[in-house]
Amino acid sequence: MFRRDPIPPGEAIEILLDGAPFTARRGDTVANALLAGGITRFRDSVVSGAPRAPYCLMGTCFECLVTIDGTPNRQACLVTVEAGMRIERQSGAPSMLPESKA
Amino acid sequence: METHDITVIGGGLVGSALALGLAEAGQRVLVLDGEDLARRASRANFGLVWVSGKGLGAPDYARWSFESARLWPGFARDLEARSGVSLALDQPGGYSFALSPQELDGIVTDMTRITEETGGDGAPWRLVPRAELEREIPGIGPDVAGAVHGSADGHLNALRLFHALHRAGAAAGVTYRARHTVSHIEPGAESFRLRGDWGEITTPRVVLAAGTATEALAPMVGLAAPLKHSRGQIVVTERVSGRLPFLSAIIRQTDEGSVMIGDSDEGDTEALSGNPEIAALLGARAIRVYPALARLNVVRSWTGFRVKPRDGIPIYGQSTSCPGAYVVLCHSGVTLAAQHALRIAPQIAAGAAQIGPSAFSSARFHVPA
């Protein structure tokens, strides 16, 4: 979907995406880092589980919600990456209460 | 406008449940409802089908609420079938938590009194000491001293109840007219004339179920419905997966996954916008009850104005000076919806002089001339 323009980007920093090493650039928002790294699906929606990705990149649409360092539902377009940051993609509503008994 | 047998003023949970019951009883029903941004308790409520603690000093109210809770499963099944809307009724019993031994004593004293006053036919409940609570609710907060558990308490999706009543009403032939705020009622010999900005209609019979607006309308037909001013505030979290392992009157999880946290009571404000200090305290109390809630994001808060009769007890009745005019007013539009549709509406349809328990009669507010 996206690639970086040829202008030299900020220094490379390592983050974790779903537990695997992922390269971002200093100064990136989490959303830009993921888009530049070829990620098209940011999460699965809460009601139907459909794939979703950022629509607005300005904090309006709440489609870019990811778990950052263990905190679910952070807006990836408003958070700047930091080395070692743990990003997890979410499937449905985040689990923050005991799982229900079947 | 086509002919109707009876007009219900108010299209909230009380008015819609009555309208559905009246249509079931063969009446041609017209509902006149207000504006989109009118004060609507039905869009701001907490969704409890709740019995515990209700009717202190008023055993008829305790019995009436308990009976409604028992009517609810059948009523819900029927309403879901008619409307195609799922209500997510769940009646697992509910906790009333205490954050100090004194608070627990207070709850137990009140519950004991209600049991005594109802002669034992009130809802069953039990004291849950701290040690037992830890077993029943893993993750309960360290500050919780204990709780009372009422076995009749439950909850449902109140937004969908509202939707279901409107859909089932439409299917049963109820005519619903929004943006028809009634500002005047003139009783005539054979009928009532209802007026508003929109125009006027005449109706053979009329039911006042207009929530907080009822207080001003009731005297126009010789009824009294004095209210106590009460603003409540609620905060709501994002949807989360997993289930809150308990139901209480101040914390509940909707079937969609949001957690609702209430509530407050202010008697002296007309303001619509929420108070951040109240929201903070609601949050603090909820976190002390169940600390895992601290991580959830709050996405919305709202205030609503309760429909609270001055003495807390429902006001039901037919006017003696203007027969054919009824009032149905209460705080518990969700809990009592089953009673309203299944018991009260048929009595109104039949023209009963008193509807519901006589202790609820509007006449109790009449000052002898």
Next chain:
Amino acid sequence: MSPQIPEAAELVIIGAGPAGMAAAIEARAAGTEVLLLDETSAAGGQIWRAVGTAPEARKTLLGKEYAAGAALVSEFAACGAQHVSGVSVWGVMPDENGRLRIGVRHNCAARLIEARAVILATGAQERPLPVPGWTLPGVMGAGAAQIALKSGGLLPEGRCVLAGVGPLLYLLADQFLRAGIIPAALVETPSPHRRTALTHLPGFLRAPTFRKGAGLMARVRRKVPVIAGAEALEVRGDSKAKALRYKRGGAWQEIEADLVLLHAGVVPSLHLSVAAGVPTRWNDVLRCFEPETDELGATAIAGLYIAGDGAGIGGAERALPSGRRAAQAALEHLGHNIDPARRDAARKDWHKADLGRAFIDRWFAPPPALLAPRGDTLACRCEEVTAGAIREAARLGAPGPNQLKTYLRCGMGPCQGRMCAASITEIMAEETGRTPAELGHLRFRTPVRPLSLGELAQLPAGENARRAVLGDAELPDTPLPLPPRAR
């Protein structure tokens, strides 16, 4: 840029875009203490996003108007206003004593700031364009793609199609061309107001935007296939966008696309002002609600002002004098005397920047049909409520959109109606024959941006609040049991 937020300030400005920066500079010139809060990491707003740190080569690529923002960012940085970035403002709450309290979240803590005057300079949001398939990955706003370019140097990869209406489509296409990206197509939907736009042409011809815009459009048309007069749009794909379909002259055509960039102009951000209690009015040309303000930006709430696009769309050029005028009004409220010459200069600059606006508004207006989806198309993306369900519920006779929200939960998700409020009103208008002005819009409430319950719970509370929540009971005086703080 201090990370500390004071508990009170004379004047608080929310938003570091053109209007907010201009307001801050104006207020500082009068010697007033200014606290400016902004959600992003650097001043500039969306229009000059990252202009302070962008490499020269990217500024060249983005064009002169973008690069020009750097001067204002520098002037703002030197003006002496306290600028705190990375702050999310979740409410401006007037209380019954006439105080304005601002609810903020910063570094994972919630705070209340008291201000004697507040200027909302929160700008615009891109108007959602709810066409079938708009929730697929690979579909986003043209404004979003431009933000990705400004803030991260991201360019489309694969086939990119721009669709909808608005000058931004041409501006972005031109920026892509400079970067060597040739969009596969620019599909334009017709404005319903083109005829009346022509009566405003003389003003536009005198406006600086005319020459700039005409050159831009000519450059784009030379390189990019521009398809005008599309009556309907639709994105195809299963798990991501594969093609844009458009209907023209009654027939559907399809263009393969990896990235579909939709646009239909921008609309004022309303959440903070509406939640604060500012009434709105309907703008029938721009088809959006705007907060009610006077010409300086004063609202019905004493001490609360709105500047820039947040008060009504006028673009960055008009946002600058709008910010100065709102600052002057706020300064007057704070007891300053405003130099009449200064006031006059700001007014003249505002009108100069407004030249051509009447034409642009009408020439690039969105077709109403595109804003009122049907069938299975999601109107509410968060709660996944279809347009068809909203239409069906509207036929039950609801008095307005807030009752539809009660029926269906549309507008109750995390975005709080930012993406669906307009569609709900548009759909209801179509179904009921009533105008959007009559119907109104969803009521927005605090917190307009999320904060955790634990953060909220740590705000201080006074005696009245205690009585309202706890009655005679008390909370234990032990510390709140809170989880460890997140980053």
